[in-house]
Amino acid sequence: MSMATERGWLIENGLGGDALRYRTMRQGMPVWTADHNEALRFARRIDAEKFAEEDEDAWRIAEHAWE
Numbered sequence: 490m491s492m493a494t495e496r497g498w499l500i501e502n503g504l505g506g507d508a509l510r511y512r513t514m515r516q517g518m519p520v521w522t523a524d525h526n527e528a529l530r531f532a533r534r535i536d537a538e539k540f541a542e543e544d545e546d547a548w549r550i551a552e553h554a555w556e
Contacts, residue, residue, distance in 0.1 A: 497530030503548025
């Protein structure tokens with residue numbers, strides 16, 4: 490049985506390597522996480538862009554895929 494690939498748009502901090510972080514929510518507040526599995530996942534890029542619109546630390550919207 491083959492696993493389906495899940496895709497989503499994540500909000501990133503724009504840094505690379507070990508400094509890369511993804512936007513998530515904890516106790517109703519936006520925070521950064523190093524774990525892409527904990528990140529907020531948006532089905533559409535435009536939804537991620539709208540969510541990050543007022544977030545001055547959100548530098549990149551990127552598509553990710555999970556098996």
